[in-house]
Amino acid sequence: MFFQWGLCRDNFIQIDDPINVDELYVPTPSVVLRRYVHPVAKKYLRRALLTNQAVTSSYGERIYVSRLNIRERRLVNEEACVKIFKQYGFDIIYPEQHTAAEQIAIFKKAKLIAGVAGSAMHNLIFSDRDTRVLFLASSGWLVVADNLITSHFDHPLGYVIGNPLGYVGTHKRTQENWVIDMQDVEEAIRKHFFTQY
Numbered sequence: 001m002f003f004q005w006g007l008c009r010d011n012f013i014q015i016d017d018p019i020n021v022d023e024l025y026v027p028t029p030s031v032v033l034r035r036y037v038h039p040v041a042k043k044y045l046r047r048a049l050l051t052n053q054a055v056t057s058s059y060g061e062r063i064y065v066s067r068l069n070i071r072e073r074r075l076v077n078e079e080a081c082v083k084i085f086k087q088y089g090f091d092i093i094y095p096e097q098h099t100a101a102e103q104i105a106i107f108k109k110a111k112l113i114a115g116v117a118g119s120a121m122h123n124l125i126f127s128d129r130d131t132r133v134l135f136l137a138s139s140g141w142l143v144v145a146d147n148l149i150t151s152h153f154d155h156p157l158g159y160v161i162g163n164p165l166g167y168v169g170t171h172k173r174t175q176e177n178w179v180i181d182m183q184d185v186e187e188a189i190r191k192h193f194f195t196q197y
């Protein structure tokens with residue numbers, strides 16, 4: 001990674017004893033969990049990971065990121081979501097079936113991205129700023145990282161919110177399985193992806 005930033009082994013020294021320096025630069029944190037991702041960190045991370053990237057995506061510009069094969073925090077009616085997204089021309093991807101390089105290529109190529117909230121959607125950091133994004137999320141699992149990752153995008157981030165099973169009007173953080181209203185999903189697809197802002 002350092003080599004891709006133009007640094008080599010000779011640029012680093014090992015400090016074994018106390019030293020005196022004329023100038024000292026202390027970097028700001030590149031990430032403050034749940035609060036901040038430094039724009040320069042995004043830039044260099046993208047550059048490091050995409051340099052000499054020979055992998056290309058065989059998927060189209062519309063993708064739906066599925067969690068059907070993941071056991072935790074399951075969207076119990078996700079198969080119905082998959083059918084709706086297929087009707088709108090979305091390719092369905094299962095990130096766990098792809099290498100990191102393949103996932104990067106898929107997200108870089110896509111222009112309309114929808115998916116169930118989770119770490120696979122954080123590949124959005126590799127997407128272009130004109131990408132439109134729609135999250136399907138449980139009211140019991142809303143995370144600030146989703147907004148931070150897409151904060152530089154040209155289009156507003158979209159959400160369709162479902163509820164954990166046994167929902168009784170509270171919004172406590174939970175890994176419980178959840179459901180979403182299919183009419184809400186279809187309306188969000190039409191309005192968020194196919195309407196001009």
